[in-house]
Amino acid sequence: MEPRPMIMIEKIRYLESNHFSDWLDTRRKVDDELSSKQTMMCVCGRLATGMHERSCSRYNAKVNSETVKRLKHLLPAKVAA
Numbered sequence: 209m210e211p212r213p214m215i216m217i218e219k220i221r222y223l224e225s226n227h228f229s230d231w232l233d234t235r236r237k238v239d240d241e242l243s244s245k246q247t248m249m250c251v252c253g254r255l256a257t258g259m260h261e262r263s264c265s266r267y268n269a270k271v272n273s274e275t276v277k278r279l280k281h282l283l284p285a286k287v288a289a
């Protein structure tokens with residue numbers, strides 16, 4: 209089988225299981241930054257309260273993808289299909 213690029217969920221799982229403290233630290237930093245950027249409205253259009261952000265799947269997906277982007281250097285480029 210040809211190696212293929214990892215999909216987002218695999219990148220998240222890989223980072224969580226192989227670089228847990230980097231994942232946690234960077235994710236917390238990204239969460240703080242994004243949360244302070246959206247002072248009124250969340251990415252989903254609802255009111256951006258801390259409680260909402262914790263449970264908002266669109267917001268959390270955004271935090272995850274930004275965290276993955278910042279930890280890109282820790283990821284293998286491709287995985288076995």
Ligand SMILES: [Zn+2]
Pocket residue numbers: 250251252253254260261264265266267
């Ligand atoms: Zn939201």
